[in-house]
Amino acid sequence: MNKFQKVQQVIASMMALLALQSSFFYAFNNPALFIISLIALLGVIRIFYDYLNNGLFDFLFSIIGMTILMINVYESPPNGYWPLLISVWLYGWLAVEKITHEKKIAPFYRKLFFIAVPIFFGAWILFAWEVITIGLNIPMVILPSPSLISIQFVDSLDTLWDDFVQTFVRAALTGYLIGCGSAFIVAILIDKSLFLRRGLLPIGNFISAIPIVGIAPIMIMWFGFDWHSKAAVVVIMTFFPMLVNTVTGLSVNNQIDRDLLKTYASSYTQSLILMRLPAAAPFIFNALKINSTLALIGAIIAEFFGSPTVGLGFRISVEVGRLNLDMVWAEIAVAALVGSASYGVISFVEKKITFWHPSNRKTLEN
Amino acid sequence: MKNAIISAEKLNLIFETADDDVVALKDVSLNIDKGEFVSFIGPSGCGKTTFLRAIASLEKPSSGNLSVNGLSPEEARKKRAYGYVFQAAGLYPWRNIYRNVSLPLEIMGYKKNEIPGIVEKVLKLVDLTGFEKKFPWQLSGGMQQRASIARALSFDADILLMDEPFGALDEIVRDHLNEQLLKLWKTTNKTICFVTHSIPEAVYLSTKIVVMSPRPGRIIDVIENTLPTDRPLEIRDSKEFISVSQRVREGLRSGHSYE
Amino acid sequence: MSENTFINYFKNSFLPILSIVITIFAIWYIFTVYLNSSKQIDAYERKKIDWEFSDLVRDTMSQKKPLLPAPHQIVSEMWKTIFMIKVTSKKSLIFHSYVTLSSTLLGFAIGTILGIILAVSIVENKAMDASLMPWIIASQTIPILAIAPMIIIILNAFGLSGLLPKALISTYLSFFPIAVGMVKGLRSPEISYLDLMHTYNSSRLNVFWKLRLPSSVPYLFASMKVAIAISLVGAIVGELPTGAVAGLGARLLTGSYFGLTIQIWSALVMAAILAGTLIFILNFISRITLKRMGVQE
Ligand SMILES: Nc1ncnc2c1ncn2[C@@H]1O[C@H](COP(=O)(O)OP(=O)(O)OP(=O)(O)O)[C@@H](O)[C@H]1O
Ligand SMILES: [Mg+2]
Numbered sequence: 050m051n052k053f054q055k056v057q058q059v060i061a062s063m064m065a066l067l068a069l070q071s072s073f074f075y076a077f078n079n080p081a082l083f084i085i086s087l088i089a090l091l092g093v094i095r096i097f098y099d100y101l102n103n104g105l106f107d108f109l110f111s112i113i114g115m116t117i118l119m120i121n122v123y124e125s126p127p128n129g130y131w132p133l134l135i136s137v138w139l140y141g142w143l144a145v146e147k148i149t150h151e152k153k154i155a156p157f158y159r160k161l162f163f164i165a166v167p168i169f170f171g172a173w174i175l176f177a178w179e180v181i182t183i184g185l186n187i188p189m190v191i192l193p194s195p196s197l198i199s200i201q202f203v204d205s206l207d208t209l210w211d212d213f214v215q216t217f218v219r220a221a222l223t224g225y226l227i228g229c230g231s232a233f234i235v236a237i238l239i240d241k242s243l244f245l246r247r248g249l250l251p252i253g254n255f256i257s258a259i260p261i262v263g264i265a266p267i268m269i270m271w272f273g274f275d276w277h278s279k280a281a282v283v284v285i286m287t288f289f290p291m292l293v294n295t296v297t298g299l300s301v302n303n304q305i306d307r308d309l310l311k312t313y314a315s316s317y318t319q320s321l322i323l324m325r326l327p328a329a330a331p332f333i334f335n336a337l338k339i340n341s342t343l344a345l346i347g348a349i350i351a352e353f354f355g356s357p358t359v360g361l362g363f364r365i366s367v368e369v370g371r372l373n374l375d376m377v378w379a380e381i382a383v384a385a386l387v388g389s390a391s392y393g394v395i396s397f398v399e400k401k402i403t404f405w406h407p408s409n410r411k412t413l414e415n
Numbered sequence: 416m417k418n419a420i421i422s423a424e425k426l427n428l429i430f431e432t433a434d435d436d437v438v439a440l441k442d443v444s445l446n447i448d449k450g451e452f453v454s455f456i457g458p459s460g461c462g463k464t465t466f467l468r469a470i471a472s473l474e475k476p477s478s479g480n481l482s483v484n485g486l487s488p489e490e491a492r493k494k495r496a497y498g499y500v501f502q503a504a505g506l507y508p509w510r511n512i513y514r515n516v517s518l519p520l521e522i523m524g525y526k527k528n529e530i531p532g533i534v535e536k537v538l539k540l541v542d543l544t545g546f547e548k549k550f551p552w553q554l555s556g557g558m559q560q561r562a563s564i565a566r567a568l569s570f571d572a573d574i575l576l577m578d579e580p581f582g583a584l585d586e587i588v589r590d591h592l593n594e595q596l597l598k599l600w601k602t603t604n605k606t607i608c609f610v611t612h613s614i615p616e617a618v619y620l621s622t623k624i625v626v627m628s629p630r631p632g633r634i635i636d637v638i639e640n641t642l643p644t645d646r647p648l649e650i651r652d653s654k655e656f657i658s659v660s661q662r663v664r665e666g667l668r669s670g671h672s673y674e
Numbered sequence: 675m676s677e678n679t680f681i682n683y684f685k686n687s688f689l690p691i692l693s694i695v696i697t698i699f700a701i702w703y704i705f706t707v708y709l710n711s712s713k714q715i716d717a718y719e720r721k722k723i724d725w726e727f728s729d730l731v732r733d734t735m736s737q738k739k740p741l742l743p744a745p746h747q748i749v750s751e752m753w754k755t756i757f758m759i760k761v762t763s764k765k766s767l768i769f770h771s772y773v774t775l776s777s778t779l780l781g782f783a784i785g786t787i788l789g790i791i792l793a794v795s796i797v798e799n800k801a802m803d804a805s806l807m808p809w810i811i812a813s814q815t816i817p818i819l820a821i822a823p824m825i826i827i828i829l830n831a832f833g834l835s836g837l838l839p840k841a842l843i844s845t846y847l848s849f850f851p852i853a854v855g856m857v858k859g860l861r862s863p864e865i866s867y868l869d870l871m872h873t874y875n876s877s878r879l880n881v882f883w884k885l886r887l888p889s890s891v892p893y894l895f896a897s898m899k900v901a902i903a904i905s906l907v908g909a910i911v912g913e914l915p916t917g918a919v920a921g922l923g924a925r926l927l928t929g930s931y932f933g934l935t936i937q938i939w940s941a942l943v944m945a946a947i948l949a950g951t952l953i954f955i956l957n958f959i960s961r962i963t964l965k966r967m968g969v970q971e
Contacts, residue, residue, distance in 0.1 A: 149800035170805035248690030259946040260907040266930030305505035308473050312499040315522040327509045345817040353914050369823045385816040392815035405508035
């Protein structure tokens with residue numbers, strides 16, 4: 050153990066001691082809690098004797114501790130509950146600390162580890178969220194517990210689905226496709242004119258930086274309350290990042306590549322398709338990724354300004370008003386899932402298409 | 416000089432930069448006959464690359480005449496007369512070796528069924544058989560350079576312009592490729608312009624050696640190579656080889672003494 | 675020489691931008707007449723007035739609630755609400771901009787500090803890196819702005835209202851790009867530099883202050899530019915659900931309730947001016963700092 054880990058271990062054991070002394074007389078009512086408090090306390094011995102000292106032990110202990118703590122929270126949390134929670138959490142951290150500092154791990158396990166750790170961390174956040182909201186009786190208006198949110202989620206799948214279709218499929222996706230597609234076409238069209246590129250690039254950059262969502266009330270006046278106005282907002286929001294990135298990407302190719310095609314007397318279209326578009330692909334994908342988040346944001350925010358009685362943004366603003374925070378969180382969960390899923394899909398396609406880009410290369414045999 | 420394929424007369428090429436004008440070529444006159452193998456040698460910055468680029472119509476001369484096959488370089492380029500091997504390999508990272516070599520063939524509209532045979536042939540020539548599926552970034556620098564040579568050979572250009580193609584290679588591979596190139600040149604009767612910094616390479620390969628000097632870039636000597644056309648590698652130890660090398664070295668020295 | 679660069683700048687930058695801007699305005703005016711004409715013609719017919727095209731052009735550009743206001747209408751509205759009204763008045767655009775700007779800047783400042791702290795702990799602690807970094811990256815793909823109304827409500831439940839809740843939305847939005855950019859920056863020194871520090875047997879703290887931190891500055895500025903833009907968006911969106919009393923977001927919302935298009939547009943233009951100014955200032959600071967540090971752009 051290094052110094053930092055020793056400090057963690059000492060604090061963890063002290064917390065366990067605290068838990069023990071306040072729950073000692075109730076030990077027989079809840080032997081499981083008693084035992085893990087005891088183990089957590091005894092862990093401090095490892096500072097002096099190098100026994101059971103690898104991260105795996107701490108990891109398993111943390112998981113078992115979490116489970117037992119979780120079971121015990123629903124009827125008012127017993128004495129010494131919170132210090133024990135801190136102790137178990139410190140054991141979890143200690144596990145990750147120890148394993149990251151482990152030098153000799155087989156590559157397979159290292160890979161597994163780097164997938165497991167974030168999941169472990171996420172599980173801890175959810176667990177802490179659940180236990181704290183339930184254990185401390187936090188009112189739902191402030192923060193509903195994950196279990197309440199998931200019950201609400203399952204109960205209102207129909208509503209959530211309708212909102213998803215309205216906001217994502219109709220507004221965001223349509224707008225995204227039109228916005229990115231038209232920006233791409235415009236970029237190709239102005240590609241031949243240096244004058245237009247020089248004029249449009251700074252303007253596009255500027256517009257990308259201003260809060261375009263504010264255009265939403267105007268679009269609602271022009272295109273009505275339904276999804277068309279939201280799609281219009283998304284079109285405008287996604288257009289400029291795509292334009293700027295495509296134009297920039299098309300102008301990055303280097304001298305040799307250009308000269309090479311010139312010696313072949315290749316036509317403009319040939320060099321566009323064979324060289325400049327592939328070279329611009331990383332830029333274009335970058336814009337596609339930025340825009341995937343922007344599109345969803347635009348569609349949701351635009352609904353705050355007025356919408357039919359369906360849609361993620363509509364539901365969020367209405368349920369917030371009614372203080373149904375569990376429904377709000379369920380909608381946010383939908384938005385988060387959809388957001389990361391679409392990002393994931395685009396990243397996947399990007400990896401397939403721009404596999405050659407230095408940031409994606411896997412096999413270097415030099 | 417009737418069958419001169421490339422002929423330059425009092426060629427000047429000036430680069431106008433923000434603070435200074437660089438005279439890259441000054442009064443360069445040179446005739447290259449069909450089927451010749453001409454080496455350009457000279458210190459760094461003397462305009463070798465620039466001259467090659469002017470021939471390929473990648474740079475525009477400021478004054479003077481330059482014609483290729485009786486046409487302007489521009490027209491010759493449009494007729495796809497050049498195979499150019501650049502100082503850096505310049506392969507596309509998103510195309511594998513096969514598709515890099517087939518790139519000019521696709522552009523020039525070769526028939527689909529012709530392409531595989533051609534690619535296979537030129538890859539064999541540069542010893543890259545078996546690497547078709549690899550991507551450029553998976554190969555060593557020398558292999559990349561060989562692939563770029565294969566690419567220049569794949570379509571049947573009359574004129575090969577090679578700018579230090581073997582600069583990045585080790586001695587053994589270089590010898591091998593020198594031999595191969597010589598063989599290729601003899602069998603195809605191509606005209607080759609070849610830039611190098613190595614005197615032995617220039618003497619071994621060429622029928623004519625052009626010695627250049629910098630600031631302003633100009634030709635200070637044109638040496639006709641008297642070696643026989645049949646050149647085994649061992650010829651580099653012969654007296655004649657050494658005496659030609661001597662002349663080239665003297666030319667280079669006299670160029671330097673101007674400074 | 676300097677005259678030359680000026681002419682070059684004029685030719686390569688100013689002229690193209692100017693012509694595009696002029697084109698945009700021309701199209702805008704045409705659309706103003708086109709979009710507002712049907713309402714205008716209705717009005718003519720109701721009042722049984724004979725009209726010619728020139729009347730139509732004139733009147734479509736002076737409607738009170740046009741579908742699309744002409745640029746000069748927006749400018750004159752802005753002139754009125756900026757210069758002709760006391761800044762303390764609820765109608766002053768300066769007042770509203772100030773409200774939005776202050777929560778933007780407060781949120782941005784907290785977000786930047788938080789982001790830097792997070793980045794430093796990620797770079798210096800492997801466990802933090804392994805567990806936090808994937809979530810930070812994933813969180814960027816989530817439309818976080820959607821929870822803005824909720825944050826406002828929750829904080830109101832705690833008795834917090836006014837500036838801070840809005841600022842916290844900006845904080846939340848700005849600290850992710852800062853953290854990600856800063857992590858990249860702190861990791862940007864090449865191995866050879868780190869090895870060099872290693873040969874000096876310098877402490878971790880020294881490596882941090884003398885190598886990592888200086889090399890992260892360009893990255894920090896780059897992500898600050900992204901962060902300030904998104905902070906502004908956060909502040910505006912944060913003003914939407916509060917019942918809309920003050921701020922540019924409130925102007926947008928009341929404008930959309932009452933169909934006051936000119937007001938909406940002037941709030942929008944003001945937001946654009948704010949964004950442009952903030953980024954310009956950041957650019958300026960970053961230029962000077964980087965120049966002083968000897969970083970080449
Ligand atoms: N695009 C350009 N703009 C301005 N000056 C240039 C340009 N290209 C080349 N030069 C200048 O022209 C001169 C000749 O350059 P060139 O590339 O032909 O040299 P070289 O003989 O090929 O040198 P090396 O052996 O190093 O490749 C140099 O002084 C160089 O600085
Ligand atoms: Mg050169």
